[in-house]
Amino acid sequence: MRTATLGPAERAESLASMAERELDVLVVGGGVVGAGTVLDAVTRGLSTGLVEARDWASGTSSRSSKLVHGGLRYLEMLDFALVREALKERGLLLEKLAPHLVKPVPFLYPLRHKGWERLYAGAGVALYDTMSMAPGHGRGLPVHRHLSRRHALRVAPCLKRDALVGALQYYDAQMDDARFVATLVRTAAAYGAKVANRARVTGFLREGERVVGARVQDVEGGGEYEVRAKQVVNATGVWTDDTQAMVGERGQFHVRASKGIHLVVPKDRIHSTTGLILRTEKSVLFVIPWGRHWIIGTTDTGWDLDKAHPAASSADIDYLLEHVNSVLAVPLTRDDVQGVYAGLRPLLAGESDATSKLSREHTVAHPVPGLVVVAGGKYTTYRVMAKDAVDEAVHGLDARVAACVTEDIPLVGAEGYRALWNARARIAARTGLHVVRVEHLLNRYGSLAEEVLELVAQEPMLGEPLQAADDYLRAEITYAASHEGARHLDDVLTRRTRISIETFDRGTRSAREAAELMAPVLGWDKDRIAREVRHYEKRVEAERDSQRQPDDLTADAARLGAPDSVPS
Numbered sequence: 001m002r003t004a005t006l007g008p009a010e011r012a013e014s015l016a017s018m019a020e021r022e023l024d025v026l027v028v029g030g031g032v033v034g035a036g037t038v039l040d041a042v043t044r045g046l047s048t049g050l051v052e053a054r055d056w057a058s059g060t061s062s063r064s065s066k067l068v069h070g071g072l073r074y075l076e077m078l079d080f081a082l083v084r085e086a087l088k089e090r091g092l093l094l095e096k097l098a099p100h101l102v103k104p105v106p107f108l109y110p111l112r113h114k115g116w117e118r119l120y121a122g123a124g125v126a127l128y129d130t131m132s133m134a135p136g137h138g139r140g141l142p143v144h145r146h147l148s149r150r151h152a153l154r155v156a157p158c159l160k161r162d163a164l165v166g167a168l169q170y171y172d173a174q175m176d177d178a179r180f181v182a183t184l185v186r187t188a189a190a191y192g193a194k195v196a197n198r199a200r201v202t203g204f205l206r207e208g209e210r211v212v213g214a215r216v217q218d219v220e221g222g223g224e225y226e227v228r229a230k231q232v233v234n235a236t237g238v239w240t241d242d243t244q245a246m247v248g249e250r251g252q253f254h255v256r257a258s259k260g261i262h263l264v265v266p267k268d269r270i271h272s273t274t275g276l277i278l279r280t281e282k283s284v285l286f287v288i289p290w291g292r293h294w295i296i297g298t299t300d301t302g303w304d305l306d307k308a309h310p311a312a313s314s315a316d317i318d319y320l321l322e323h324v325n326s327v328l329a330v331p332l333t334r335d336d337v338q339g340v341y342a343g344l345r346p347l348l349a350g351e352s353d354a355t356s357k358l359s360r361e362h363t364v365a366h367p368v369p370g371l372v373v374v375a376g377g378k379y380t381t382y383r384v385m386a387k388d389a390v391d392e393a394v395h396g397l398d399a400r401v402a403a404c405v406t407e408d409i410p411l412v413g414a415e416g417y418r419a420l421w422n423a424r425a426r427i428a429a430r431t432g433l434h435v436v437r438v439e440h441l442l443n444r445y446g447s448l449a450e451e452v453l454e455l456v457a458q459e460p461m462l463g464e465p466l467q468a469a470d471d472y473l474r475a476e477i478t479y480a481a482s483h484e485g486a487r488h489l490d491d492v493l494t495r496r497t498r499i500s501i502e503t504f505d506r507g508t509r510s511a512r513e514a515a516e517l518m519a520p521v522l523g524w525d526k527d528r529i530a531r532e533v534r535h536y537e538k539r540v541e542a543e544r545d546s547q548r549q550p551d552d553l554t555a556d557a558a559r560l561g562a563p564d565s566v567p568s
Contacts, residue, residue, distance in 0.1 A: 004190035004412045004448075006182075006485035008522060014194040015218060018049040019225040023194075025393055026051070026214060026229035028201050028243060031061035032177070032379055034235035035184035036386030036406075042193040043409055044390065044402045049227060050193060051216050053200035055491045056185050059308070060237050061379070062178035062495050063343025065262065065286055065297055068093055068102050068380050069172040070132065072277075073284055075124050080131075082361060086380045087132040094141070094173055097383075097410055100417040100446030101183060104141050105174045105289060106274040108156050110164035110327060118166060122146060125170045144170035156272040163327040169274060174288065177379065178495035179444060180411075182484050187411045198487055204232065204247050204371070211247060211370035219565075220487060231393040234373045237346040238307050247371060253363050255375050257304065257344040259552075261312040262297030263320050264339035264501045269332060270294050278327060285323050292471065293338065293502055296324050303344055303552065308564065310342040311546040311555035339501025340547055348376040364388045370396060383407075413446025420447055431456065433463060437473065444476075452479050462517075468509035469499045477514045481521040488566055489515050489532040490539065506540045531566055538562040 018026070025041040027034050030052025038050040052058075070087035071079075093102040109125075111117045125144045132141070145168070152167035153159060189195050198219040205213035205226060213228035236243045240255040267289075276287035288295040299316055317340060325331040348363055362377030362385045374389040387404040394401045420427065421442055428435040431453055441449035455475045456463040462475035480486040480496035492514055493507040494500040499514075500507040507514075515529045524532070542562035549555040 004186040005483045006186055006189060006195065007482050008487075010189070011196050011198075011485065011487075012221075014049070014189075014196045015199060015216070015223075015225060018051075018194045018196070018216070018227045021047075021228075022213075023047045023049045023227065023229040024397060025049070025231050025233060025390070026227055027233045027235055028214065029235035029237060029239070030054075030056045030181070030185065030195075030197055031059055031235065031237050032057065032181050032184065032382040033237065033374060033377065033385050033389075034233075035181050035188065036382040037233055037235050037374070037389050038193050038195065039184055039188040039191070039409065040383075040386040040390045040404055040406050041393070042188050042191045043405050044394075046390075046397075046401065048188070048193045049229065050185065050188065050195040051199040051201060051214070051227070052197045053219065054308070055197050055487065055495060056485060057178040057181035057495055058491075059239075060343050060345060061181050063260075063262075063310075063341050064177045064379050065260075065288065066174050066177050066290065066295060067105075067172060067286070067288065068175055070128060070380070071378065072124065072128055072170075072172075075127060082378075082381075083128070084131050084134070085384060086378065087128075087134075089380050089383055090173055091132060092383075092407060093175075093380075096408075096414075097406075098175070098180065098183070098414055100413050100443060101180050101411070102173050102175045103443070104171050106142075106169055106171050107277045107286070108147075108152060108272075108274045109168045109170070109277050110152065110159060111166045111168065112164065114165050118146065118168075121168055125168050128170065141171040141173070144168055155274050156276065158271040158328055158330065159276075160327055160329045174290075176444070176498065178498075182496065183411045183413060185485070186483075187409070190412055191409075195485075197485055201243070201246070206247075209368055211368055230370070231396050232371050233389050233393055234371065235389065237375070238344045240346065240373060240375045242307075244367070244373065247368060253365065253375065254349040255346045256302065256349045257307060257310075258347050259301050259303035259310050259316075259342055259344055260298035261316045261320065261340065261342045262295050263317065263337050264290065264341075265294050265296065265332060265336045266338060267292045267294060269330075269336045270328065271330075276327070278323065280323055285320070287324060291502070296320055300345075301552075305552060305556040306560060307344060309559050310344050311543075311549075311552070311559035312340045312342040313549050313551050313555035314547060315551060316342070317547060338504050339506065340543070341501055346375055346377075362388070364392045366392055366396070372396075411446075413448040416447040417442065420449070427453075431463070440471070441473075441476075448483075451483060452476060455479060466499075466510050466513055468505065468513070469497070469503055469507070471502065472497050472499065474513075474517055477517040478521060481518040486518070487522070489518065489536045492518065493536065500540070506543070508537055508540055511536045535563065535566045 024046035027050045042048040147167045203215045238257040278285040539562045546555040546558040
């Protein structure tokens, strides 16, 4: 395998290379499904390209609940096939594909009724565990257990005594969704895929009815390229219908957007050793451990406004606080909220108007020759969606193509991760970093942490933490620009790290320091640094303003008060 570096030079080379010769497959959309699709295609031996209009995972795939799960609530809907499929993928990710990124997380489900609820919920969780242990699915997680009220309150002292009569505890898994996507893209690049973010498709190339490629605008450099491909895959999530409109064909299905918002609060505001899962009138609410924080979410409401920057309103925040406070002995207030983020789920529209009832299944179609569309689904099953999309594309190739092999392709950083984890104390002694810092790096980069440590060895000041976000080392900011494809300050503070949601200042106090660390890699002068910082500050100001608005319309208008891109 060649290097998995995604720096400025590699991006420029990828764009030029894609325009030079016809690809077998061009994937449009750099979320988890697009990234998974390009990895699937390139590991079958196909010449493959990936373009993304903004940043990797800048849409839905950086704004999820950060869970890799089978979907316990889908058992109640009797959707056994979806749960079985997702549990298999969860096992693969935990044990083989990404053990450095995907980690077990416990959840407590409080029981409100004696007798029948323990039997009913217990049977569901037992089935969930049993399905995860089915042959070939992988395991890697403890089985569920039944707890008395006294035991549950020892595990989660934050709960009101009258909020439960007992509890069930079970395990799922979690990851940093944006980091996972960036790692997928780097893995595909390591196998030879050509990948470029900030590269927008402005139209499709046609020969008669057939799609034969795409016109791609370099959003950074301003140039335009004609990228020819035997098959193009539209993996643009909530933008699926917009992308289809470029060929004058909506397709056989329609994708609707459902907004989900999450709150981030400090760890000390909720006294618990476990996550929580609570039933609401519409769905479920999670309280998820997240480093030195908790993530609380999510909502599920229709959204037909700006797709690039969905806004959380004051009503959304109040909804989550009200529901989580119904079980907490010490209620949360607005002052406890460090971060807020909103994302859009791409749901396949059905007969029901309620987005919570729309399908989480995925669909693949070939609406016109040369163009494959994949939409719907859930984060956990991205690999299956990618396989189905490439299988469909292969039908349009005049060649014999190998079957999918991604079940056996670990992501970069996975190989050697466990050995390095076992040696973390030695690594700490060698580098002079505290062992907690080494663990942090290993859980974000796996064995690629050695590349970050090389930067520290070359420039010891990079081993210092950021002044206003000390969970992260300065080297991580430099590495994001040199190796992970970050092109703007927002990419680093919002997706390569999660500083934008993990600090009360939303990253504004870290902005200048981070921009100055990125500058040598990206060739920024003082004026460009200042523009990047101002743009980020305006974005945060617009988001804060939107979160004070009473409803979606006013929140959307406030969020759009910040420019979409950094002024040139």
